[in-house]
Amino acid sequence: MSRVYNFSAGPSMLPESVLKRAADEMLDYHGCGQSVMEMSHRSKIYGSIIEAAEADLRQIMGIPDNYKVLFLQGGASSQFAMVPLNLMNGSGKADYVITGQWAKKAFAEGSRYGEAKAVASSADKTFSYIPKLDPSTFTKDADYFHICMNNTIYGTKFHQLPETGDVPLVADFSSCILSEPVDVSKFGVIYAGAQKNCGPAGLTIVIIREDLIGKARDITPTMFNYQTHADNGSMFNTPPCYAIYIFGLVLQWIKDEIGGLDAMKARNEAKAAVLYDFLDNSKLFRGTVVKEDRSLMNAPFVTGDADMDAKFVKAAEAAGFVNLKGHRSVGGMRASIYNAMPMEGVEKLVAFMKDFEANA
Numbered sequence: 281m282s283r284v285y286n287f288s289a290g291p292s293m294l295p296e297s298v299l300k301r302a303a304d305e306m307l308d309y310h311g312c313g314q315s316v317m318e319m320s321h322r323s324k325i326y327g328s329i330i331e332a333a334e335a336d337l338r339q340i341m342g343i344p345d346n347y348k349v350l351f352l353q354g355g356a357s358s359q360f361a362m363v364p365l366n367l368m369n370g371s372g373k374a375d376y377v378i379t380g381q382w383a384k385k386a387f388a389e390g391s392r393y394g395e396a397k398a399v400a401s402s403a404d405k406t407f408s409y410i411p412k413l414d415p416s417t418f419t420k421d422a423d424y425f426h427i428c429m430n431n432t433i434y435g436t437k438f439h440q441l442p443e444t445g446d447v448p449l450v451a452d453f454s455s456c457i458l459s460e461p462v463d464v465s466k467f468g469v470i471y472a473g474a475q476k477n478c479g480p481a482g483l484t485i486v487i488i489r490e491d492l493i494g495k496a497r498d499i500t501p502t503m504f505n506y507q508t509h510a511d512n513g514s515m516f517n518t519p520p521c522y523a524i525y526i527f528g529l530v531l532q533w534i535k536d537e538i539g540g541l542d543a544m545k546a547r548n549e550a551k552a553a554v555l556y557d558f559l560d561n562s563k564l565f566r567g568t569v570v571k572e573d574r575s576l577m578n579a580p581f582v583t584g585d586a587d588m589d590a591k592f593v594k595a596a597e598a599a600g601f602v603n604l605k606g607h608r609s610v611g612g613m614r615a616s617i618y619n620a621m622p623m624e625g626v627e628k629l630v631a632f633m634k635d636f637e638a639n640a
């Protein structure tokens with residue numbers, strides 16, 4: 281069996297040891313005679329799976345006790361609506377930083393429910409940088425301040441958090457959760473779709489400060505109310521059982537094989553350095569993002585010639601480096617090097633790029 285190196289932005293690679301363990305446990309989970317997919321979510325054995333996943337996430341991220349962890353569905357895209365429905369309940373105002381398509385979509389959804397303000401944008405240069413923020417332009421009585429922490433499509437990341445004072449900071453962590461340590465206490469809400477760094481699509485992780493729960497607008501659908509899920513341990517209805525199980529295995533991999541988020545960060549920095557160093561010295565390829573705002577997870581790059589880009593993507597695919605085509609709004613290439621991408625995958629990709637350059 282030969283596995284490819286998958287540079288997809290999502291769904292993306294999972295650690296091989298996780299896939300092997302899931303395969304081993306597929307037909308008979310721990311001697312219970314059934315797969316995790318088949319068991320009741322209310323059974324004792326499933327209870328041990330979801331509880332371990334939450335406990336491991338809390339431990340790995342250092343989530344304070346006054347935060348709830350919710351395992352939801354609907355993707356990060358549903359959070360674009362859930363956040364305003366639950367939080368835009370005081371002044372009815374919220375600030376957004378527009379750093380790419382996901383931030384734009386979050387802003388559009390927020391605008392449907394209240395007075396959403398775009399305090400800054402990097403649309404002028406195809407979102408190739410993180411705009412400098414001036415706190416004097418922030419809405420003082422906003423109900424929250426929203427950022428997209430890592431911009432999956434454009435390859436930028438907030439390396440410094442906005443100073444929002446008492447206004448809760450809400451952040452879309454879909455493409456960077458668990459990639460490095462984070463001070464959860466700086467945030468009101470962190471949310472992420474699972475399919476980039478956590479497991480299969482279908483699970484959405486929400487980490488929310490308790491005082492932000494219970495203030496949803498009356499019109500909020502029951503399933504869109506954080507309180508519903510907080511009060512029921514994410515078991516108001518059937519949770520995404522199997523995705524939570526795989527997420528639990530990924531968390532065990534981070535704990536036992538990687539050694540936590542400090543080690544994960546070092547590993548991710550080393551991987552990104554190999555790719556960015558090559559891009560900075562290449563005569564054929566160049567990165568599209570300003571250096572100080574580069575993401576550790578998503579690296580867009582171009583040759584400057586669309587035909588050459590297409591030729592490269594095709595040749596790379598044939599050599600076992602798949603999903604390197606860039607997002608249609610940027611063109612060129614994008615290598616997503618999430619947690620599960622081994623260093624070996626990045627080194628082999630760079631060796632392939634060197635070779636391609638030498639023969640171009």
Ligand SMILES: *Cc1c(COP(=O)(O)O)cnc(C)c1O
Binds near residue numbers: 432455473
């Ligand atoms: C992938 C992604 C989304 C969309 O996630 P869904 O789970 O498909 O709704 C939103 N935000 C960011 C930053 C993403 O990378």
